[in-house]
Amino acid sequence: MPTSMKTPGPDHPITIAPAGGHVTVRAGGAVIASSHRALALREAAYPPVLYIPRADVAMDLLQRTDHQTYCPYKGDCAYYSVAGAGPRGENAAWSYESPYPALAAIREHLAFYPDRVDAIDVR
Numbered sequence: 001m002p003t004s005m006k007t008p009g010p011d012h013p014i015t016i017a018p019a020g021g022h023v024t025v026r027a028g029g030a031v032i033a034s035s036h037r038a039l040a041l042r043e044a045a046y047p048p049v050l051y052i053p054r055a056d057v058a059m060d061l062l063q064r065t066d067h068q069t070y071c072p073y074k075g076d077c078a079y080y081s082v083a084g085a086g087p088r089g090e091n092a093a094w095s096y097e098s099p100y101p102a103l104a105a106i107r108e109h110l111a112f113y114p115d116r117v118d119a120i121d122v123r
Contacts, residue, residue: 012073015042016105019050019122025057027092027117028085033057038122039105043073050120051109054095062110067091075099080110082117092116 019040025033035056040048062080069077074096082089093110096103114120 012044013042014044014073014103016040016051016103017042021122023050023052024119024121024123025052025112025117026119026121027082027089027112028061029118030058030061030084032061032082032117033110033112039109041106041111049111050122051106051111054108054110057093057110062093065091069094071096073100074103074106085117088116090116 016039019038021036023033023035023038024031033052033056035052037053037056039051041051042048061083063083065079065081067079069079071077075098076096077094078097079091080093080095082092085092093112095110096106099106112120
């Protein structure tokens with residue numbers, strides 16, 4: 001993967017690059033993700049979103065839900081709830097399991113809503 005990738009166009013730029021540092025996500029009293037390989041996706045004027053490789057996520061602590069959305073820039077999105085985190089942990093994580101080719105770098109990665117987990121730390 002290149003160090004940085006920009007797509008899909010000047011009216012809606014998306015940049016994906018290594019996040020740098022170590023990312024830890026805590027929810028429901030447990031560490032549910034820990035990675036040195038997270039990606040930072042910057043999209044238009046939105047705040048950056050950290051995408052963590054599934055291999056660095058405790059997938060046994062997540063449950064896929066029926067909730068789905070669609071992004072015209074990234075594709076279909078699946079959601080996961082954090083087991084044992086109560087209502088706050090519902091649909092706390094999302095993943096573009098088959099993103100459009102221009103965003104293939106986020107395939108096999110998950111992102112977390114900061115307000116639906118206990119903490120997302122980058123060091």
